[in-house]
Amino acid sequence: MTRHSPDGTLRGSGWRTTWVLLAFMLVNFADKTVLGLAAKPIMDDLGLTREQFGTASAASFALFSVSALAVSYLTRTVRTTVLLLAMALLWAGAQLPMLWTAAGFGTLLATRVLLGAAEGPAMPVATHHLHGWFEQRERTLPTAVLLTGAAAGVAVAAPTLTLVIDHFGWRWAFGSVGLAELVWAAYWALRGAEGPYARRAEEGGAAPETVPYRRILLSGTWISAALGAFAAYWMLSANLTWMPDYLESVTGLSLHQAGLLVTGAALANGVVLVGHGLLTQRRPKPPSGPGTGALMCLAAVAVALFALTDAVWLKVLLMLGPMALANVIMTVAQTACARIAPASQRGVVLGALAFVYALAGALSPWAVGRIADTADSVATGYRAAFLLTSALLGLTGLLALRLLRPERDARCLATSRDRRFS
Structure with a gap:
């Protein structure tokens, strides 16, 4: 892997890194999408109930949060280029075993646990790496582009993997994603590089100024960002796992129609994220609570x-429009938490953010499957699950309205740090 020094091509190099990491997040969310798209054939082939299938989906998050925090702590001493390469290789290693025709529910559970452990640090480490290429005031748009990997992953994966499932079976849907991850890893091994704003603790000889982590994690900005991201990720994880089944079982759409609608919703998410990033890119201050809370x-x-x-x-209009606005908090949470953390602590703070919102990924697929299975009817169960999601978004949106103030909290934390060193 090469080192890159700041020069006249810095901005171009930063944006090239952004597009490569966008592809990284694209295959990351293709990993998540494949299980939801293949829900019916997997349940039919392996003889699973919805609750069992929800358990398999939730297994991806068994170690997700712990891994997000633990690996993010390694960013203080290990290059993010190395960490990102290791993640991509582990993703591929978790997908390819499902090509084995004898692989059943046990293999599915084990590989989803491994996949989740490797995916947990993806967002915080990729964001930390990306922020090493841009100054503070320029980070909102690249971060939004990075987060569109979720939308792009679903938009590309939904029609592509639907065709794979139809023509080659659900096992090759897993295999095709694993092969794509190997291709990305090969490219990254040759071209991955850290940016000039990475600022690891061991470089430069002098110890960087720090703030006690408890002060950062107890700030109103971090708490409201983490809870808001939890609510948005709850909806994202539930929809990735159960929306295709809901559209087929309750609304009567075909698998092809459901796939198209999921693709359209993913594109709407991407448009919202990039549009929000473009609107806020030229602002001197990062977005804060009032606007973000209102959108939630x-x-x-x-x-x-x-x-x-x-x-x-x-339902179609809502999926393609206002429901997508909840995703804005994911961009705002990343940039706001990065704003209040010293550069040397940014990776750990973003890892702690991922630790919280990833808990939603562990809970929501299982909870929605449980609610759907135990209700009087599947339609009644899904309705209750969507109303629960609505309540989470509303409550955390109100919290963001009041507490999400990155500029204010950054000043307070800087003042406390200056007092410690005076």
Whole structure:
């Protein structure tokens, strides 16, 4: 792997890194999408109930949060280029065993646990690496582009993997994603490089100034960002796992139609993220609570209406419009938490953020499957699950309205740090 020194091509190099990491996140979310798209054939082939399938999906998050925090701590001493390469190789190693025709529920559980352990640090480490290429005021748009990997991963994976499942079976859906990850890893091994703003603790000889982690993690900005991201990730994880099944079982759409709608919703998420990034890129200060909280509350209303209406056309409009606004908190949470943390502590703070929101990934697939299985009907169960999601978005949106103030908290933390060193 090469080292890159700041020069006249710095901005171009930063954006090239952004696109490569976008591809990294794309295959990361293709990993998550494949299980939801293949839900029916997997359940039929392996004889699983919805609760069992939800357990398999939630298994991806058994070590997700712990791994996110532990590996993010390694960013203080280990190059992010090395960490990202190791993750991609582990992802491939977790997908390819499902090509084995004898691989059943036990193999599915084991490989999802491994996959989750390797995916947990993906977002915080990739964001930390990306922020090493951009100054503070320029980070919002690249971060938004990075996060569109979730939308792009679903948008590309949904139609592609649906075709793979239809023509080659669900096992090759896993295999195709694993092969894509090997290709990315090979490219990164040759071209991956850290940026000039990485600022690891061991470089430069002098110890970097730090703030006690408890002060950062107890700030209003970090708490509201973490809880808001938890709510948004709850919806994302539940939809990735169960939306195709919901659209087929409750609304009566075909697998192909469900795949198209999931793709459209993913594209809407991407448009929202990039649009928000473009609007805030030129602002001298990062986005804060009022606007973000209002968008989350609007998304909460949209999810509630989605749950209660029987009109398929209205469900489609809500999926392609206001429901996507909840994803803005994911960009804002990353940039806000990076804003209040010294550069040497940024990776750990972002890892702690991932630790919290990833808990939603462990809980929501299982919870939605459990609710759907135990309700009087599948439709009634899914309606209750969507209303729960709406409540989470609304409550955390109100919290963000009041507490998400990165500029204020950054000043307070800087003042406390200066007092410690004076």
